[in-house]
Amino acid sequence: MAPESNNHEFPYSLTISLPLPTNRLASSALRTLEVDSELSPFVRRTLSLESPTSEAPSEPKEKKQKQDHDESKSVLKTTYYATTNRMLRVAVNGFMESLGVILGVMAELDVDVLKAEMEG
Template sequence: MAATQPQSTEFPYSLTISLPLPSHRLASSALRALEVDAELSPLVRRDFALKCADTQDEAADGDEGKTVLETTYMATTNRMLRVAVNGFMESLGVVLGVMEELDVDVLEEESKA
């Protein structure tokens, strides 16, 4: 997680969370699952992006190299930022738990061990 400098006078508080995942498919699935729930407060904005773990490999790998889910929150107050990020972390925990329990690739890896 990285706090960023204020970029907007309307939303001066921001935080970027970078979550590396094992594959592009899992990162993309997490993004799609999390972006369904819109932010409830007009005082908070959230953006998602898929990034490469190594920025030097971004052009060479294409979409398959994008395994990092980057979530940027912007809010009008630090309290609103904290509340939004706490809710996001709860949702993220559910998504990752489901992936761990139900993902086909994860099950295949466990059966090999």
Template structure:
């Protein structure tokens, strides 16, 4: 994949509270492959710190590459919708969120 084939790029870095939540979001979203051959997506969980332990990796980083700006926009819109669903489920059902709000299980 060269930059001339996929010249339009966008990287989205989403910090989440914990590595577990970032990894869960990654696993939930990565199962849906990009349907268009004109779009490529790479996802990883990373950290903003140069010396990082696995637990410090709590940033979901997604890089999109596309052949046209329209294909990039369509792909990112779909990603944001999926991400909204995943984050909504985490907010409603995740045990750490419930504990932080003082709700007993």
């Protein structure tokens, strides 16, 4: 939560990268979170999906190359910008609460998550 020197209006920022098992789950989380915009004019948030920075070494190279670019995006990246440390903390706390609910619903109801638990 250190100040960024390049943005004087919103000098405080925090980036959270959340890896999820599949692109479908990451996309669902993104769409769910996008619905609620930040209420405070002192806070800005960006949401995006990204590919994991390191590939799983156990996957064959051919499978990695064939994988669709969008399908590889399974990391939900959220960046918050705020005018003060306090505003940043309050916004991120609310985000974490929402994220907890979303992940809880996925764990309870999502077919892929249940399938992975049964196989693992």
